[in-house]
Each structure stands twice: as C-alpha cells, then as structure tokens.
Amino acid sequence: MPIRSASAHWHGNLTEGYGKIRTGKGGLSGDYSFKSRFEEGEGTNPEELIAAAHAGCYSMALSKALGDAGHPPTSVETTARVHLDKTDAGMTVTRIDLDTYVDVAGLDEAEFGKVAEAAKENCPISRLLSPGAEITLSARLTS
Structure with missing residues (x-):
C-alpha cells in the first residue's frame, strides 16, 4: 500500500504566527493560524x-x-x-x-x-x- 503524506510550514510565534498545510499530492492546501484553530478566524486547522x-x-x-x-x-x-x-x-x-x-x-x-x-x-x-x-x-x- 502507498504511504500518504502531508506537510505544514509555520512562520512566527504561536499566537501571532501563520502557516500553510498541504497534502502530499496537493489536493488540499490551506492557511492556518492560532485564530483559525482556537478561535473563529479564517483558514483551516x-x-x-x-x-x-x-x-x-x-x-x-x-x-x-x-x-x-x-x-x-x-x-x-x-x-x-x-x-x-x-x-x-x-x-x-x-x-x-x-x-x-x-x-x-x-x-x-x-x-x-x-x-x-x-x-x-x-x-x-x-x-x-x-x-x-x-x-x-x-x-x-x-x-
């Protein structure tokens, strides 16, 4: 069976930083941040x-x-x-x-x-x- 992957890149500190998540083949990609994860901010998590x-x-x-x-x-x-x-x-x-x-x-x-x-x-x-x-x-x- 194939091995699946995804990657994440983060810039900055936890509360003010931001990042991008991408699945291995690029089918899904999205921005994420402290606000999108722990509050109601734009982006994914x-x-x-x-x-x-x-x-x-x-x-x-x-x-x-x-x-x-x-x-x-x-x-x-x-x-x-x-x-x-x-x-x-x-x-x-x-x-x-x-x-x-x-x-x-x-x-x-x-x-x-x-x-x-x-x-x-x-x-x-x-x-x-x-x-x-x-x-x-x-x-x-x-x-």
Whole structure:
C-alpha cells in the first residue's frame, strides 16, 4: 500500500504566527493560524483535517460494508465534528461525532444500524482515533 503524506510550514510565534498545510499530492492546501484553530478566524486547522479524513474514511467503510451485505448504497454523506477540549493533559481531541445520511434500498433500520456501527468499528481512521477519543455515530436512512 502507498504511504500518504502531508506537510505544514509555520512562520512566527504561536499566537501571532501563520502557516500553510498541504497534502502530499496537493489536493488540499490551506492557511492556518492560532485564530483559525482556537478561535473563529479564517483558514483551516488540524482538527478540520482530522474531521475530513474521518468523514471520508467512514463513508467509504460504510459503502463497502453495505455492499458486502448485499445492499450497495446510492450515496453516503458523512459529517465529522472533532471536539478539541482543554484537559489536565492539555488541549486534547476528546470526541468525534459522526453524522451520516445514507440512500440505500432494501434494508430495514435495525439491520442498517448494525452495518453502520460495524463500519464505524472497522474504519481505519476510527481504529486509529478510538483509543484516545470517544467516537459517536448517528446514522440515518434517507430512502
């Protein structure tokens, strides 16, 4: 399997500095700063990138799990919300809420819930993050 990369460059001190984050192949690039991370300033931040990675990974994992169950989805739309909180250990990602809407035919709510939860447990990014952060899931059918 290929190794993926990203880079970050920072100028200046923590509170007044600024930087740029770029994925290895250049598909995503964004400015970031203290204000974009800890306040409501313009730009991106590492937690948004974690959220994007988790939402993308989970959507693919759920699509695969539904296909394996004989119900390939028409679409999967997932939002991930990463909670960055101050703890005794310092700033910490404490929780990630996954919220997904799925258009899939021929599956009742109970079976869908089991497949969606199993996909969360088997998503590589969930497995990476779950030892340190609680991961919640709200999965709903749109069809």
